[in-house]
Amino acid sequence: MLDNSLGPVSSRITIGDRVYLQLRDALITGRFDPGQALTIAALAKSFQTSPMPVREALRRLGAENAVEMASNGSACVPTVSVERLDDICRARVAIEGLATQLAAETVQPHEMEAIEQSMAEHEAASTKADVYDMLLRNRDFHFRIYSASRSQVLAQLIDSLWLRYGPYMRMLSSYIAPRMGTGLHKPFANHHHAIVAALRQRDGAAAREHMIADITGTQALLQDLCRAETGLSPDISGK
Known part of the structure; x- marks a missing residue:
């Protein structure tokens, strides 16, 4: 399940940036399980946004090696070793x-x-x-x-x-x-x-x-x- 600390985003900065920052903070503080799937649909529902800013946020996080990207644009938290x-x-x-x-x-x-x-x-x-x-x-x-x-x-x-x-x-x-x-x-x-x-x-x-x-x-x-x-x-x- 997704962490319940995720919530609606503010419009004071771009929605895409806000989604990215909230997801980044959740990842850095260990709010997700290793190997957990992060689907665009579920995240968009949590953030109460369209899929587009979520997809862009995941892409940015993938470029930072914070998540591992799937071919459909969804992602998962890296496993541990x-x-x-x-x-x-x-x-x-x-x-x-x-x-x-x-x-x-x-x-x-x-x-x-x-x-x-x-x-x-x-x-x-x-x-x-x-x-x-x-x-x-x-x-x-x-x-x-x-x-x-x-x-x-x-x-x-x-x-x-x-x-x-x-x-x-x-x-x-x-x-x-x-x-x-x-x-x-x-x-x-x-x-x-x-x-x-x-x-x-x-x-x-x-x-x-x-x-x-x-x-x-x-x-x-x-x-x-x-x-x-x-x-x-x-x-x-x-x-």
Whole structure:
């Protein structure tokens, strides 16, 4: 079934752009299941639009590798695999690590305040039942840091990577939702605190190291979830 957060679009920007932006945001936050079909008719009904803007939005998302296009113009969310996950995370480590290191050199006091506020909001959200709110707060935390790097190119590349990471966010949210309030978030909160401390000290190398640890910590969890999804045994080698 399609996510019920989709709704009628506004006419303040073009309908096609609004459909694209809503679908893009839904994908990047993991609102769709891996492999889920996204049909033009169903999406047009959800958005209360004609098929044309939906078809164009899917075409744009296909060009960004966020969905896989079918010959009839419909699309599906990419499936998950350890190999795809590792490929995305390899790029995330390189690019987000660099952006974090640069941010340590250029972050301004008002930006540090906003980063710390996002960190606090993420921790507060982890005690509630809305897993998507928690993940959105996590995204805000990360992107405030990347914005402070002053690199538009890196920010655009990171945005593209997070879009392709969407199916794994869905897996993560499904795993976290029944465990909200159990302390599952604490290791990741610790990474956030370490990143913030390094940014405050303008220690780019340490900030980069802790950001990489944050990414790879989630990657390790998702590797096991991917193996379970595909019927493979979890890696218990500790490597």
